[in-house]
Amino acid sequence: MSSPIIDITSDTSSPAKARADVLVVGLTSGKDDPQVVGAGELPKAVRSELESAAKAVGFSGAADGSVRLPGIKGLSASSVILAGLGSFDELDLISEAQADAAHEVLRRAAGSAIRSLSKGETVALALPTGTTEAAEAVATGAVLGAYLYAEYLSEPGKRKPVGSITVLTDSKSAPGVDRGAHIAAAANRARDLVNQPPLDLYPETFAQAVADQAKGRKVKVTVLDDAALESQGYGGLTGVGKGSPRGPRLVKLEYSPRRAGRHLALVGKGITFDSGGLSLKPAASMEDMKSDMAGAAAAAQSLFAIADLGLPVKVTAWLALAENMPGGNAQRPSDVIRIFGGKTVEVTNTDAEGRLVLADALVAAQQDGPDLLIDIATLTGAQVIALGNRVSGVMGTNGARNRVVLAAGVSGEQMWPMPFPEEIRSQFDSTVADLKNSGKRAGGMLAAGIFLKEFVSDDVEWAHIDIAGPSYNTESPWGYTPKAATGVPVRTLVEVAAQLAGG
Known part of the structure; x- marks a missing residue:
């Protein structure tokens, strides 16, 4: 078997200080303009600039969609992927009736964002991880999205797997990252x-x-x-x-x-x-x-x-x-x-x-x-x-x-x-x-x-x-x-x- 072993960890750092080639941030769509979610520690000016950039390039935040933007002032990451979450609501993560569907939105968003990368970049995910289950969902989607099977390619280096993945979460939710990584692996x-x-x-x-x-x-x-x-x-x-x-x-x-x-x-x-x-x-x-x-x-x-x-x-x-x-x-x-x-x-x-x-x-x-x-x-x-x-x-x-x-x-x-x-x-x-x-x-x-x-x-x-x-x-x-x-x-x-x- 030949898919690469994915290096994934959790980190309590703020999204702004995450040192990675790519920072993944969630973007919701709705009646109003798209909004950044799950990265509440980002400075207001940074969130505003990301939302304006999304609007400028015509990205609505639709589920399963994403757009990559250059890094902006106030972020340590070199670039940003805005991952579409559709009509996602963070309150759904603590709703018995809605949590399962909300977790799947996070899995797909993380997976779609990671799957779009092909040059061995390091990634930090600043998606909503307020619960252990949400952190698990993000980690699961990320590792699944990072999958690459290149055993029989004569030039396997043309598409490089991600270098490492960091899920930004708090200490209480962090165990979910390890569980999600094991299951996705x-x-x-x-x-x-x-x-x-x-x-x-x-x-x-x-x-x-x-x-x-x-x-x-x-x-x-x-x-x-x-x-x-x-x-x-x-x-x-x-x-x-x-x-x-x-x-x-x-x-x-x-x-x-x-x-x-x-x-x-x-x-x-x-x-x-x-x-x-x-x-x-x-x-x-x-x-x-x-x-x-x-x-x-x-x-x-x-x-x-x-x-x-x-x-x-x-x-x-x-x-x-x-x-x-x-x-x-x-x-x-x-x-x-x-x-x-x-x-x-x-x-x-x-x-x-x-x-x-x-x-x-x-x-x-x-x-x-x-x-x-x-x-x-x-x-x-x-x-x-x-x-x-x-x-x-x-x-x-x-x-x-x-x-x-x-x-x-x-x-x-x-x-x-x-x-x-x-x-x-x-x-x-x-x-x-x-x-x-x-x-x-x-x-x-x-x-x-x-x-x-x-x-x-x-x-x-x-x-x-x-x-x-x-x-x-x-x-x-x-x-x-x-x-x-x-x-x-x-x-x-x-x-x-x-x-x-x-x-």
């Missing part, structure tokens, strides 16, 4: 894994990467290779992996602090490249299929973030890793496989492979008796059709599904609860096996979740997150979100763990 590590080409990232190297990352942390790693998977009856992983000479792996990561009272299990789909197998995808549909392991990347990096933060909750992450290729030994439509635990599945579409590897891992994960089970997967194109490229679909038992959606509201990742219509289940009826792996096109996102439900015990609190669109941005960058891998839903999973640890 984990999301960036997930981005690294997703962005890596499948030539170099395949089940064996993916497993090795997380094993190496676990060194120095209180995280135990267990890896089952292709021979072990076949001998132990993991038919989903074995079947999907047959078409590739690079065999499947099942990785179990365990973080078990002594004072943990609850247990969270994460299961991640890790198809390191998805050709569709013998049910071959059209060429254009394969272009971004290196991202089909984003669920496993998120599960792993969420666990490492939880361990780094020292949260008092036990977490296991199961990474179901395989490469879905149409080799001479590939599984065929009409094959019947036996999932770990015994249920049989007729494979009618080899491109519906993610649910097969997840089924193995879901059954295995339940053997540890977790209090909450969450699987994360780039599972269906139907998710994009239903909810677009930025909103993940969440299914499962009511309690678990709602817990995930509420945590997403806190983290700023967009998710929406989806139902399990009972009439869809009959689509998976098979004449030769317990069920088949594909159904009708209509309601495809819901159908995939209903298939997975067959491998989850009725008494288990379980949520399924379909991140097919949100995990990989094929459009222009925005806010703190770059083009390509996004790191969704690392922030939500860490928030779920934090809430679970709290009771």
Whole structure:
């Protein structure tokens, strides 16, 4: 993995005295002229000059917008970025109803401002940080916005990452900066894994990467290779992996602090490249299929973030890793496989492979008796059709599904609860096996979740997150979100763990 480690700290200095190449100041829009916010210690004359400059260049302070200005008298920084906050109101930060939305405005403003820099500048952020949560939001957005993946560029120095980031805050709010930095760093590590080409990232190297990352942390790693998977009856992983000479792996990561009272299990789909197998995808549909392991990347990096933060909750992450290729030994439509635990599945579409590897891992994960089970997967194109490229679909038992959606509201990742219509289940009826792996096109996102439900015990609190669109941005960058891998839903999973640890 190759994104730079971001140097970020907190500082109680006044914005005027911040020594940096760039000072980032928030600017709100509204009925009146744009106004500087969050930098109350700036001299009145400086604030007035910044507001006049914004008006002169036609910048209204609209959310997600920014403009860079030369430094002015009264500031130590060499230049200023005015980051648009839209109709943001600082009072929203202490409002139970509005705080989550206000935090997301800060994340995007910080991320957009940092993302606009490319010459290795040092940055000081003078955005509103009156609460610990606000400071965390600013730090999170800044580190996410600073992300740069240049491993495969012949001249990587053309765009330099920011030299350092300082979040200006008071001493009471400063701890939020450290927490935000840890969470955003984990999301960036997930981005690294997703962005890596499948030539170099395949089940064996993916497993090795997380094993190496676990060194120095209180995280135990267990890896089952292709021979072990076949001998132990993991038919989903074995079947999907047959078409590739690079065999499947099942990785179990365990973080078990002594004072943990609850247990969270994460299961991640890790198809390191998805050709569709013998049910071959059209060429254009394969272009971004290196991202089909984003669920496993998120599960792993969420666990490492939880361990780094020292949260008092036990977490296991199961990474179901395989490469879905149409080799001479590939599984065929009409094959019947036996999932770990015994249920049989007729494979009618080899491109519906993610649910097969997840089924193995879901059954295995339940053997540890977790209090909450969450699987994360780039599972269906139907998710994009239903909810677009930025909103993940969440299914499962009511309690678990709602817990995930509420945590997403806190983290700023967009998710929406989806139902399990009972009439869809009959689509998976098979004449030769317990069920088949594909159904009708209509309601495809819901159908995939209903298939997975067959491998989850009725008494288990379980949520399924379909991140097919949100995990990989094929459009222009925005806010703190770059083009390509996004790191969704690392922030939500860490928030779920934090809430679970709290009771």
